[in-house]
Amino acid sequence: MRIALAAAALLSTFTTMSSHAQTPAAPVKSIPGDPYVWLEDWTGPEAMAWVETENARTLKRLQDDPRFKALYGEALAIASASDRIPYPNPLNGRIFNFWRDAAHPQGIWRYTTEADYASASPAWTTILDLDALSKAEGKKWVWKGATCLDPDERLCLLNLSDGGEDAVTIREFDLSTGQFVDKGFTLPTSKQNEAWLDQDTLLLARDWGAGSLTASGYPFVVKAVKRGAPLDQAEEIYRGDPADQVGSAPFVLSDGSGHRAAFIYRGTTFFTNETYWISPEGPKRLPLPGKARLSGMVAGQVIVTTSEDWTTRDVTVPAGAVAAVTLKDIQDGGDLSPVILFAPNARQSVEGVTPTKSRLILTIMDNVRGRAMVLTPGSKGWTSKPLALPDNTSISVISSTDKKDLAYINVTGFLDPTTLWSVDTAAASVKQVKALPAKFDASTHVVEQFEAVSTDGAKIPYFIVHKKGIPLDGSTPTIMTAYGGFEVSMTPSYAATIGKLWLQRGGSYVLANIRGGGEFGPAWHEAGRKTKRQIIYDDFAAVAQDIFARKLSSPQKFGIYGGSNGGLLMGVAFNQHPDLWSAVTIQVPLLDMIRYEQIAAGASWVDEYGSVGVPAEKAFLEKISPYANIKKGVAYPEPYIWTTTKDDRVGPQHARKFAARLKEYGLPYLFYEDTAGGHSGDADIQQGARLQALQMTYFAQKLMGEAPAHP
Numbered sequence: 042m043r044i045a046l047a048a049a050a051l052l053s054t055f056t057t058m059s060s061h062a063q064t065p066a067a068p069v070k071s072i073p074g075d076p077y078v079w080l081e082d083w084t085g086p087e088a089m090a091w092v093e094t095e096n097a098r099t100l101k102r103l104q105d106d107p108r109f110k111a112l113y114g115e116a117l118a119i120a121s122a123s124d125r126i127p128y129p130n131p132l133n134g135r136i137f138n139f140w141r142d143a144a145h146p147q148g149i150w151r152y153t154t155e156a157d158y159a160s161a162s163p164a165w166t167t168i169l170d171l172d173a174l175s176k177a178e179g180k181k182w183v184w185k186g187a188t189c190l191d192p193d194e195r196l197c198l199l200n201l202s203d204g205g206e207d208a209v210t211i212r213e214f215d216l217s218t219g220q221f222v223d224k225g226f227t228l229p230t231s232k233q234n235e236a237w238l239d240q241d242t243l244l245l246a247r248d249w250g251a252g253s254l255t256a257s258g259y260p261f262v263v264k265a266v267k268r269g270a271p272l273d274q275a276e277e278i279y280r281g282d283p284a285d286q287v288g289s290a291p292f293v294l295s296d297g298s299g300h301r302a303a304f305i306y307r308g309t310t311f312f313t314n315e316t317y318w319i320s321p322e323g324p325k326r327l328p329l330p331g332k333a334r335l336s337g338m339v340a341g342q343v344i345v346t347t348s349e350d351w352t353t354r355d356v357t358v359p360a361g362a363v364a365a366v367t368l369k370d371i372q373d374g375g376d377l378s379p380v381i382l383f384a385p386n387a388r389q390s391v392e393g394v395t396p397t398k399s400r401l402i403l404t405i406m407d408n409v410r411g412r413a414m415v416l417t418p419g420s421k422g423w424t425s426k427p428l429a430l431p432d433n434t435s436i437s438v439i440s441s442t443d444k445k446d447l448a449y450i451n452v453t454g455f456l457d458p459t460t461l462w463s464v465d466t467a468a469a470s471v472k473q474v475k476a477l478p479a480k481f482d483a484s485t486h487v488v489e490q491f492e493a494v495s496t497d498g499a500k501i502p503y504f505i506v507h508k509k510g511i512p513l514d515g516s517t518p519t520i521m522t523a524y525g526g527f528e529v530s531m532t533p534s535y536a537a538t539i540g541k542l543w544l545q546r547g548g549s550y551v552l553a554n555i556r557g558g559g560e561f562g563p564a565w566h567e568a569g570r571k572t573k574r575q576i577i578y579d580d581f582a583a584v585a586q587d588i589f590a591r592k593l594s595s596p597q598k599f600g601i602y603g604g605s606n607g608g609l610l611m612g613v614a615f616n617q618h619p620d621l622w623s624a625v626t627i628q629v630p631l632l633d634m635i636r637y638e639q640i641a642a643g644a645s646w647v648d649e650y651g652s653v654g655v656p657a658e659k660a661f662l663e664k665i666s667p668y669a670n671i672k673k674g675v676a677y678p679e680p681y682i683w684t685t686t687k688d689d690r691v692g693p694q695h696a697r698k699f700a701a702r703l704k705e706y707g708l709p710y711l712f713y714e715d716t717a718g719g720h721s722g723d724a725d726i727q728q729g730a731r732l733q734a735l736q737m738t739y740f741a742q743k744l745m746g747e748a749p750a751h752p
Contacts, residue, residue, distance in 0.1 A: 113734035234290035244291035257645035259288025297398030361562035400466035411436030481540035493587035515595030525557035600624030612667025624743035634666035641692035
């Protein structure tokens, strides 16, 4: 199993990293026009006292609502249910799984055999208990994954986070003994990326001390760490540039034919990069375009995905396509000769490429509906065969192994419980192996897909899930979400918690596929990047207006929610169209777009949002920044703003300052900051259930009215 990260995965990893220290060396109380800079003091006593006061007010309002207890109980039951699908990871000749339940809220790492995994009730053996480890060590360890050494996959580097931060401690673990390796690799807490070069050598990017991080807090120096040697004796392999917007990280590609090569990914901006092969003579840059990434290897052919046109003397690979080049050509140097494996049309996008021993699984979205196919290399080129999976769903590869032509695929839709399928890629055949039992009664509901017309005439698709036969009079309570950034697609998935907590109580749910995302490839994202971003917000408003025109809901019964970049979307929507919604949940958000580059990992996102250092971009950011554009006397809906103290990615500072400004202007709001959980609120299953219940209680209060009185 190739646990080592390819560049495509590294790009995702960089979204989960952030600056090593959020607290300013000398906290500032205020600056002209911004009296709440003191709330940027990440865990400072004055800021935390403010948080405690705000939390008490909000929790009393929401937890005292008689609906909260039932909503929390239902959310926790779904999160801890024993009949959930235990997602597989083929590793070390076994099937591993990380599992949380009521008895193990932080989780256990466990394994079974491949044959037993396919049975209805696999016999699991626990190899690591994070709850027990946390108790013994006085930490709240949160699982962040493992990197295991090929070919036997016995030694693994475990990534453990204290309380859910993106920063991790890395510790070597032996799967044959089920123990941490005595005097093995132990890397202290940092934002770091690691790769095995060999059994006694790691390639490592981390905070090496002063001058080793970019402005956004990512390491740009990669070193080789030898077993038993202290970190200060590590040998420098590659050095990026402190001016890079992101940073540098090592990764290794291997395949089922025995090929193996180490690389370095240098993120010059969030979307542009350089890739280096680590040759015996040192790193050598590959002749790839800036928006191309290595995404795996099969039979000595390295898979490349690109978000811009790539023209060589032989061929032009279009933006959004998948191509292959030979490892031999990479190692020989000179030009590469790509072979196009798949080129999407205007309504398609590539979602993932996953190698097995001798094949490649390609998953795509076709008008926001999932498809999957197996690609096979041969002496006469590559051939393709579709996989016979359910239609009108989202399809994603969960895991694979290069020891066999085996992979596991997840299939999910709004109303159809998620199913898991094993794939024999040599035969291009599939078999359902697991299915999630229904968590709510979906027989009374229907999914429809419509298109709204945005301000520039573009058609914006969206899905709406609602009860059959709802009155078309605008009376249906409805919540809508979207993301709109970073070429991230929002696709259908089984709405277990939303179904149980919202749909069954008479509400409707909307997923909007606005620009900025990747639903229709790089062009869909590029249309809303930097100073073109207003079209993203126009798309979102257009979807709401289309819903109202169809009388599926109305502003009085309509709520919206989104997190992170989606939290920024919520903040802009709150400011620009306060008349379109009666409830707005703003989750772990960016909101101060004037200072975002100076908070947590903000500087890494300049290629998405622009910079205040560029006059035209500064003018645009000032125009749309939610924190800067709150106005006195406007009839805003009362928002519910939540974040986490442990969020060392976006940071809780944005949410705090936004709430403080609302309070200054005498505007209604709710604010809650959980003290654990990181950016995703994932410290344990209770936290996730609590956050869901608080949010749904808020929506019920705003859109469904007062709770019924107890009999």
